[in-house]
Every structure is written in C-alpha cells, then in structure tokens.
Amino acid sequence: xxxxVNYTLTDEIGVITVDNPPVNALSHAVxxxxxxxxxxxxxxxxxxxxxVCEGRTFIAGADISEFGKPMQEPSLPEIVNRIExxxxxxxxxxxxxxxxxxxxxxxxxxxxxxVATAKVGLPEVKLGLLPxxxxxxxxxxxxxxxxALELMTSGAPIAAARAVAVGxxxxxxxxxxxxxxxxxxxxxxxxxxxxxxxxxQPVPDHEAAVFDGARALLAKKARGQVAPQAIVDCVEAAxxxxxxxxxxxxxxxxxxxxxxxxxxxxxxxxxAERQAAKVDGxxxxxGTRPVESVGIIGGGTMGGGIxxxxxxxxxxxxxxxxxxxxxxxxxxxxxxxxxxxxxxxxLSEDKAAACRALISGATDYAALSDVDMVIEAVFEDPxxxxxxxxxxxxxxxxxxxLATHTSYQDVDAIAAATSRPADVVGTHFFxxxxxxxxxxxxxxxxxxxxxxxxxxxxxxxxxxxxxxxxVCYGFIGNRMLQPYGQQTQLLLLxxxxxxxxxxxxxKWGMAMGPLRVFDLAGLDxxxxxxxxxxxxxxxxxxxxxxxxxxxxxxxxGQKSGAGFYTYDENRRPNPxxxxxxxxxxxxxxxxxxxxxISDEEIVNRLIGALVSEGRKILDEGIAQRSGDIDVVYxxxxxxxxxxxxxxxxxxxxxx
Ligand code: T1G
Numbered sequence: 001x002x003x004x005v006n007y008t009l010t011d012e013i014g015v016i017t018v019d020n021p022p023v024n025a026l027s028h029a030v031x032x033x034x035x036x037x038x039x040x041x042x043x044x045x046x047x048x049x050x051x052v053c054e055g056r057t058f059i060a061g062a063d064i065s066e067f068g069k070p071m072q073e074p075s076l077p078e079i080v081n082r083i084e085x086x087x088x089x090x091x092x093x094x095x096x097x098x099x100x101x102x103x104x105x106x107x108x109x110x111x112x113x114x115v116a117t118a119k120v121g122l123p124e125v126k127l128g129l130l131p132x133x134x135x136x137x138x139x140x141x142x143x144x145x146x147x148a149l150e151l152m153t154s155g156a157p158i159a160a161a162r163a164v165a166v167g168x169x170x171x172x173x174x175x176x177x178x179x180x181x182x183x184x185x186x187x188x189x190x191x192x193x194x195x196x197x198x199x200x201q202p203v204p205d206h207e208a209a210v211f212d213g214a215r216a217l218l219a220k221k222a223r224g225q226v227a228p229q230a231i232v233d234c235v236e237a238a239x240x241x242x243x244x245x246x247x248x249x250x251x252x253x254x255x256x257x258x259x260x261x262x263x264x265x266x267x268x269x270x271x272a273e274r275q276a277a278k279v280d281g282x283x284x285x286x287g288t289r290p291v292e293s294v295g296i297i298g299g300g301t302m303g304g305g306i307x308x309x310x311x312x313x314x315x316x317x318x319x320x321x322x323x324x325x326x327x328x329x330x331x332x333x334x335x336x337x338x339x340x341x342x343x344x345x346x347l348s349e350d351k352a353a354a355c356r357a358l359i360s361g362a363t364d365y366a367a368l369s370d371v372d373m374v375i376e377a378v379f380e381d382p383x384x385x386x387x388x389x390x391x392x393x394x395x396x397x398x399x400x401x402l403a404t405h406t407s408y409q410d411v412d413a414i415a416a417a418t419s420r421p422a423d424v425v426g427t428h429f430f431x432x433x434x435x436x437x438x439x440x441x442x443x444x445x446x447x448x449x450x451x452x453x454x455x456x457x458x459x460x461x462x463x464x465x466x467x468x469x470x471v472c473y474g475f476i477g478n479r480m481l482q483p484y485g486q487q488t489q490l491l492l493l494x495x496x497x498x499x500x501x502x503x504x505x506x507k508w509g510m511a512m513g514p515l516r517v518f519d520l521a522g523l524d525x526x527x528x529x530x531x532x533x534x535x536x537x538x539x540x541x542x543x544x545x546x547x548x549x550x551x552x553x554x555x556x557g558q559k560s561g562a563g564f565y566t567y568d569e570n571r572r573p574n575p576x577x578x579x580x581x582x583x584x585x586x587x588x589x590x591x592x593x594x595x596x597i598s599d600e601e602i603v604n605r606l607i608g609a610l611v612s613e614g615r616k617i618l619d620e621g622i623a624q625r626s627g628d629i630d631v632v633y634x635x636x637x638x639x640x641x642x643x644x645x646x647x648x649x650x651x652x653x654x655x
Contacts, residue, residue: 005020013047014049015178017052018051019055038082042086049090050092050093050178051105053096089189089193089196094118100123101132104131104133112168112169117160123156124152125152129257130230132254137237145239160172223509224509227262265641272628275625276465288457293373301333303377304319306375308337315461320368321361323363338356368392424451427440428442428469428475442468476629482613490605491605494595499575501514501515510639519558519565520557521557524557527547546582549586564576607646629647
C-alpha cells in the first residue's frame with residue numbers, strides 16, 4: 001500500500017507532502033510516513049525541509065476515528081518533538097485549516113507560512129480533549145498566555161492574518177502554497193537561517209492572576225466541562241515549569257480526558273453530526289434543484305428569522321404578508337434583528353445592509369411566480385396552511401419547492417392540498433431562526449428524493465445542521481419534549497419545586513431547565529392547544545393541571561411577567577411561593593402525596609422520558625438513527641454536547 005506521505009528532494013529542499021483525503025488526518029500511516037520522511041531528510045543532502053499537504057487543507061488533526069483504539073507507534077508527540085529536534089530548518093506551509101494535531105505539527109516546525117485564506121486552530125476542547133502533542137506548551141511561548149488560552153479554550157480557528165499578528169504564523173505567502181513555501185525556504189537558506197526551536201523560547205510576561213481568572217470565567221461559560229479547566233492547568237505549567245515538565249502535565253491531562261466520559265460523548269457527537277447529513281436510501285448522486293430565490297409566507301418572528309437565514313447566505317428573499325401594515329411590522333422586526341447583530345459585533349454594518357437589501361416584501365402571491373422555493377411560516381392553524389398551499393400550487397412555477405415551517409402539523413395532509421405533493425417538504429426551523437443551527441427536514445410520504453437532497457444541501461448553505469424526520473405529531477424534537485414536559489409536571493406535584501427541577505437540570509448541563517423553557521415559550525400556547533382537545537386526548541390531568549391553573553391566574557410566562565416564576569425588569573426568574581401553593585393545592589386535589597425528591601431522580605426521570613420516546617421514534621423509523629436524535633437535542637433544545645445527546649447518554653447511563 002502506498003504511503004500517504006511522499007518525500008522528494010528538490011533544489012536541496014526535502015519536501016514532505018501529506019496526501020490523505022479528505023482532510024489529511026494524522027492516521028497511523030501518516031504518522032509513520034512522516035517519521036520515515038524525516039529519517040530520509042536527516043540522511044540526504046537536503047539543507048532544509050518543507051512540510052506541505054495535497055488536497056483542500058493542511059493536516060486537520062489527529063484521526064479521530066482512531067481514538068478509543070490501542071495507540072499505534074509512532075505517537076504524535078514523538079513526531080512533533082522529532083520535527084523540532086531536526087538539525088535542518090523545517091518550514092510548514094499551510095492552506096485550508098491547520099487544526100489540532102495538524103497545527104501542532106506546524107508548531108513543531110521552526111518556521112510557519114500560510115496562504116491568506118488559511119485558518120489555524122486547536123479545537124480539541126470541542127472533543128473534550130486538549131492539544132496533546134505539545135500545543136499547550138508551544139502556543140503560549142509564541143502567542144503569549146492570553147491568546148493561547150483563548151485559542152485552546154474556545155476551540156475556534158483564527159484567520160492567517162490574526163495568526164501572524166499573535167506570532168503563530170511568520171509569513172503570508174501569495175499564490176500556490178507549495179510554490180510560496182519553496183520560495184520562502186530558499187530565502188531563509190539564503191539568509192543562513194537555522195533551526196529555531198519554540199520549546200527553547202520563554203513564555204512572554206503575563207499577569208499571574210490570569211489563570212484563576214480564566215478558571216472562573218470557564219466555570220461559567222463552559223459549566224460542567226472538564227477539558228477547558230485542564231487546558232488552563234497545562235498553560236499555567238508552561239508558564240511556571242520547564243518545557244519537559246509542562247509536556248508531562250499535558251500528557252497526564254490528555255490521557256485522563258481521552259479516557260473520560262465527556263470526550264467519549266463529544267467524539268460520538270462529532271461523527272453523529274456528520275452522519276446526520278446523510279439520508280439513508282438516497283443515492284449519493286441524487287440530483288438537486290437550484291435554489292437562487294426564496295419566498296417566505298408570514299412575516300412574524302419565525303418568518304423574519306428564516307428570511308434572514310437565506311439573505312445572510314446571499315439568497316434573495318420575498319416576504320409575503322396579508323397587508324402593508326403587517327408587512328411593515330415584519331420588515332421592522334428584521335431591521336431590529338440586524339441592528340442587534342451589528343450592535344453585538346456579529347455582523348458589520350456593511351454586511352448587515354447588504355443582507356437586508358436582499359429581502360423585499362409583497363402582499364400579492366403573484367410575486368412568487370418565479371421563485372425556486374417557498375417556505376410557509378404562518379401560525380399553527382392546519383386549515384390556514386392547507387389554504388396557503390392551495391394558493392401556492394396555483395401561482396408557483398413547476399419545480400418550485402413548497403416547504404412548510406410547522407412545528408407539529410401533518411406534512412402529508414398539507415401536501416395533499418396541492419396537485420404536486422412530491423414538491424412538498426417540511427422545514428422546521430427553531431427560534432430564533434437566524435441564530436439556531438438546527439433544521440428538521442420533514443420527509444413526507446410523497447416528497448421527491450431531489451427535493452429532500454436539495455433541502456439537505458441547502459441547510460449547509462444557510463449554515464444550519466439538517467436532520468431528517470418522518471411525519472408524526474411534533475416530528476423528533478417536539479414529540480420527545482411532550483413526555484419530558486409531562487414528567488416535569490408530575491415531579492412538581494410529587495414535591496419538587498420549579499427552581500429545584502430547573503436547578504437540577506441546569507447543574508447537570510441543560511442550557512435551561514424545563515420550567516424556564518415553558519415560561520419563555522408562553523404557557524398560553526399549550527393551554528390553547530389543549531382547549532381544542534377532548535379530556536381523553538389531553539390524557540392524565542396531572543400532566544397539565546398546574547399550567548392550566550397558572551394561565552387561568554393570568555400567569556402566561558415571561559411575556560406576562562409571571563409564570564412558574566415571577567420575572568424582574570431584566571427578565572431574571574424569581575421563585576414564587578404563590579406558585580408553590582398552587583402546586584400543593586393541585587396535588588391535594590389530584591390525591592398526589594408530596595415527598596422529598598433528589599436531584600438525581602429529577603435528572604433520571606426527565607432524561608429517561610426523552611430516551612424512551614426517542615426509542616419509539618427509532619422503532620417507528622421517524623428518525624434514521626439515534627445519533628440524529630442526539631443532534632436534534634443538542635442543536636435545538638440546549639442539551640449539552642458533552643453528554644453526547646439523550647440517546648447516547650441514555651445508553652451510557654442505562655436509562
Ligand atoms: N479525523 C477523522 N476524520 C475526520 C477528521 C479527523 N480529524 N476531520 C474530518 N474528518 C472526516 C469527517 O468525518 C468527514 O467524513 C470528512 O472528514 C469531511 O469532514 C493530538 C488529539 C476539517 C473543518 O477537531 O473540524 O488533533 O462524513 O464533513 O465541513 O492534539 O472536518 O465524509 O465520512 O467536517 O469541510 C482535532 C475536525 C482532532 C478537526 C472540515 N481536529 N474536523 O470541515 O468537512 S484532535 C479537529 C473539522 C487532535 C491532537 C488532538 C472539519 C474540517 P465523512 P467535514 P468540512
């Protein structure tokens with residue numbers, strides 16, 4: 001088998017080329033190939049060494065698929081130290097994304113150059129790990145403690161220009177990365193440059209208190225996560241101990257994290273997210289339809305956010321509303337959202353203006369006669385939605401995709417309202433739609449393969465993570481939320497307080513506890529939905545008695561200043577003894593005895609409710625695979641990725 005690493009001697013330069021598609025991951029074969037190439041360069045007439053990669057990117061890290069298996073020699077730390085120890089100057093030439101172990105290889109080199117479009121990063125924290133091949137020791141020596149901590153605890157890559165500014169990259173080269181790299185090596189040789197070992201450089205001056213400051217900040221920002229704290233320990237070791245001792249601290253922490261639950265969960269999630277983009281039974285070469293213009297029906301909060309998602313991806317949008325006033329209101333929501341993004345520094349003024357300019361409004365459906373796709377986003381009235389699809393059937397061109405943004409409704413029934421059910425699909429966005437990454441793509445019984453393939457591809461284009469769902473009430477996410485909500489109500493009646501339930505779930509890692517979520521969504525939404533149901537359809541009164549009583553007491557949630565909590569002017573929730581009393585009375589009325597409930601029981605019952613409904617969803621084939629459900633809950637419902645998602649956690653905790 002040919003090695004994915006090639007070595008040539010060109011113009012007295014030993015050129016090491018890595019070619020291991022798709023992202024030049026540091027598999028065992030690549031590591032062995034690097035070691036062999038370094039041995040060759042040691043022995044031959046080369047005066048310097050250039051490390052460069054084929055394909056779309058420089059090395060994007062260790063091969064994550066090898067984790068959890070017995071490690072094969074040579075190890076990555078060994079190779080990086082070997083590169084640094086080389087007696088000839090070693091230059092790394094970077095294009096694409098040099099990430100994790102890939103960037104550590106470059107940090108082991110004596111000089112680094114990159115094309116302007118390149119990015120570098122140490123995203124190991126996103127896998128519950130830390131840079132385990134010297135990155136925690138070399139990065140602070142080059143970039144200083146603060147920049148190193150930011151790079152490793154955020155895990156976010158930085159652009160080449162920023163990397164030059166903080167000292168991680170020496171030079172930007174123009175044109176082809178290999179040619180640019182070769183030319184620079186020639187220049188270095190002409191200047192008589194020799195090896196320059198980062199391990200021999202001191203860590204620049206810094207405030208000693210920076211480490212405790214980072215620990216406190218991360219305890220809030222990365223609540224419950226162990227890897228960020230371990231990174232701070234390693235960088236502190238870099239600043240206070242010898243390089244060799246620092247490497248030892250790094251190794252010990254790396255092995256501990258690698259064998260830990262959080263990294264196993266995050267590694268599962270890494271692949272689950274990539275797997276979710278694949279649709280079983282859909283041929284990889286299934287064609288797609290062009291989507292270069294979109295219509296949105298309904299300029300409410302969701303319609304406005306969906307319009308922004310497309311405009312932000314450069315796709316022109318026509319927003320349809322029933323009247324000029326309603327249209328004005330819808331467009332002003334969008335203006336406010338863009339102003340907010342500029343204020344928070346998420347978008348530049350120019351970019352926001354350019355995106356906003358792609359959104360126009362109309363009140364006549366005729367404006368949609370030539371668009372490639374329409375997304376209906378009006379409120380959850382099935383008859384209104386069917387009426388709208390009948391109208392769209394009449395005005396939209398042949399081949400236009402007709403999508404409904406519904407959170408619950410029967411997509412097949414909506415499709416049946418048209419003469420072209422094959423063009424109908426569900427696209428369930430999450431609020432706020434211009435921010436939340438999740439998109440449930442609901443495959444109707446008659447949805448055409450190319451319509452599905454188009455939506456999966458389009459999701460990436462508008463920076464969403466797509467997950468395919470079959471048709472059922474509430475699809476994947478909201479269907480599972482129902483038993484989760486019902487179990488929450490039972491826990492309250494049995495003796496837990498709203499703040500205890502939310503506290504237990506947030507301490508466990510949920511972004512927000514269930515009662516705060518219900519108050520945010522508005523308790524009247526569920527109340528109105530229940531009003532349309534018979535007692536039999538509503539099920540066990542214990543699962544909705546308290547929310548009904550709160551609504552009847554005009555406690556609708558955050559929007560009315562009170563729900564399960566009262567809310568101050570900064571929308572902070574405050575426990576309310578009046579709610580405790582309403583719950584106690586309801587329990588007495590329903591004959592439910594109250595008792596002390598542990599946080600552990602709360603977590604197990606609520607996550608257990610998600611898991612058991614998730615299993616039914618898998619059995620029914622509504623979700624393709626359990627990893628998809630994990631992706632839905634992490635990107636749509638604030639489930640902690642470092643727990644892997646409900647199905648992964650359920651398996652690990654035998655729920
Ligand atoms: N290992 C194995 N497979 C990988 C991989 C990796 N590091 N990175 C990507 N793939 C696969 C991926 O599963 C997919 O496969 C295909 O490549 C394309 O990926 C010691 C311990 C590079 C920015 O965390 O962030 O180094 O689905 O769909 O959107 O300190 O992939 O086609 O079968 O994501 O263009 C650190 C992880 C590892 C980077 C490209 N590195 N990768 O994004 O393509 S830990 C990372 C990414 C480490 C050392 C430590 C992205 C990307 P398939 P893709 P993309």
